[in-house]
Amino acid sequence: MKKRKAESRKRKAASDLDVRFPLSAFGFPPTLRWIGGVDGHLRLIDQTRLPVELVEIECRDAQTLWEAIKTLRVRGAPAIGVAAAYGVCLGLVAKRKAESRKWGRGEGEKGRRAEPQTPGSPSPRLPFSPSANATIDEDRFFARLDEVTAYLATSRPTAVNLFWALHRMKQKAAGLRGAMPPAQIAAELLAEARRIHEEDREMCRAIGRHGATLLSDGQGVLTHCNAGGLATSDYGTALAVVFSAVESGKRLQVVVDETRPLLQGARLTTWELQQRGIPATLICDSMAAQVMREGRVQAVITGADRIAANGDTANKIGTYSLAVLAAAHNIPFYIAAPSSTFDLSLPSGDAIPIEKRDPREITHGFGRQTAPDGINVYNPAFDVTPAKLITAIICERGIIRPVTRETIIEKVSTGQRPVIPVS
Numbered sequence: 047m048k049k050r051k052a053e054s055r056k057r058k059a060a061s062d063l064d065v066r067f068p069l070s071a072f073g074f075p076p077t078l079r080w081i082g083g084v085d086g087h088l089r090l091i092d093q094t095r096l097p098v099e100l101v102e103i104e105c106r107d108a109q110t111l112w113e114a115i116k117t118l119r120v121r122g123a124p125a126i127g128v129a130a131a132y133g134v135c136l137g138l139v140a141k142r143k144a145e146s147r148k149w150g151r152g153e154g155e156k157g158r159r160a161e162p163q164t165p166g167s168p169s170p171r172l173p174f175s176p177s178a179n180a181t182i183d184e185d186r187f188f189a190r191l192d193e194v195t196a197y198l199a200t201s202r203p204t205a206v207n208l209f210w211a212l213h214r215m216k217q218k219a220a221g222l223r224g225a226m227p228p229a230q231i232a233a234e235l236l237a238e239a240r241r242i243h244e245e246d247r248e249m250c251r252a253i254g255r256h257g258a259t260l261l262s263d264g265q266g267v268l269t270h271c272n273a274g275g276l277a278t279s280d281y282g283t284a285l286a287v288v289f290s291a292v293e294s295g296k297r298l299q300v301v302v303d304e305t306r307p308l309l310q311g312a313r314l315t316t317w318e319l320q321q322r323g324i325p326a327t328l329i330c331d332s333m334a335a336q337v338m339r340e341g342r343v344q345a346v347i348t349g350a351d352r353i354a355a356n357g358d359t360a361n362k363i364g365t366y367s368l369a370v371l372a373a374a375h376n377i378p379f380y381i382a383a384p385s386s387t388f389d390l391s392l393p394s395g396d397a398i399p400i401e402k403r404d405p406r407e408i409t410h411g412f413g414r415q416t417a418p419d420g421i422n423v424y425n426p427a428f429d430v431t432p433a434k435l436i437t438a439i440i441c442e443r444g445i446i447r448p449v450t451r452e453t454i455i456e457k458v459s460t461g462q463r464p465v466i467p468v469s
């Protein structure tokens with residue numbers, strides 16, 4: 047009976063994975079992709095199901111995407127940013143479609159409210175609707191845009207790429223206001239989201255190229271969490287450096303931190319490395335010091351969720367400990383991140399908001415209780431590594447070394463778009 051249920055579950059998972067769409071060079075679908083035109087939807091790999099199942103889910107409204115970001119179905123700073131940009135399109139168009147259907151049935155404007163798909167998740171009122179009066183239309187469109195962006199901004203607080211992408215979408219729309227009707231602005235916003243997506247892809251490749259120069263043949267490279275293709279549009283940041291070095295003929299041994307409590311290293315990074323046939327060894331986070339002491343690591347590379355103006359860097363909890371350990375063992379510690387991860391409005395890492403997550407991720411990880419009922423739990427999802435522990439930051443514009451306010455401004459400030467404040 048149990049076996050039959052498991053088989054039917056497997057069959058269901060397999061049918062969720064729509065293989066009609068082009069697979070990547072490594073035989074799996076892209077992290078996320080927009081399907082269709084302006085009234086289309088977003089498909090993304092559900093990362094909570096890896097490495098056991100490779101399944102895609104569809105987000106057809108902003109609420110579903112909000113839930114996907116919150117629960118880490120889509121995760122990693124750049125991927126969250128790209129997803130949020132498409133989320134704006136979902137929020138503007140999904141409701142409009144629903145409303146048109148209602149008008150078709152003669153229901154007028156009454157009762158227009160989207161049902162939240164996640165119990166307890168905030169659900170904004172969605173007032174945007176076509177009207178005979180173009181000015182009202184435009185006002186509603188922009189009110190709706192404000193609501194959708196504010197709503198998506200509540201999904202996660204630390205990765206600045208989320209706020210950067212939302213701000214960029216708003217700026218794009220603001221620049222077009224008055225010049226074209228809302229429906230056309232919506233189409234331009236989809237084009238902007240696609241641009242953000244494509245730029246991210248290019249930034250990752252450039253990060254890989256720059257970073258690969260820092261690694262030598264035969265080295266052991268330790269990484270934490272997942273900063274690979276799954277955390278970005280494609281190719282990754284920290285893992286892009288590894289991929290690019292390997293593609294250029296260097297042989298590397300990658301040591302992968304498990305990354306407690308949600309195991310992004312164990313579940314996702316090892317999976318990505320296996321897909322590409324790159325030798326990888328999984329360790330528990332607490333083993334890093336011993337592995338370094340044994341001389342198995344010659345470089346540490348991680349991604350970032352937000353980099354302050356002075357170079358202090360927020361990344362997955364456990365990154366700071368690795369930086370301290372790397373310094374103690376005289377091992378270079380690198381951060382790889384695109385310019386969209388820098389937040390020059392923050393003078394130092396002290397101002398970076400750190401997400402605190404559900405205690406049950408620690409006490410009941412992956413369905414099994416591992417701590418007594420009632421125990422106090424503290425679960426910050428990120429930590430801040432001080433700039434002085436970072437040997438260099440690899441970004442798409444080159445290598446920032448040493449990591450100081452001046453070198454960061456020199457490399458990143460041109461063309462930098464300010465972020466909207468975190469609410």
Ligand code: MRU
Binds near residue numbers: 270272278
């Ligand atoms: O909580 P997560 O899984 O979203 O955390 C991800 C990380 O900390 C990554 O290292 C970071 O976002 C960079 S991804 C290229």
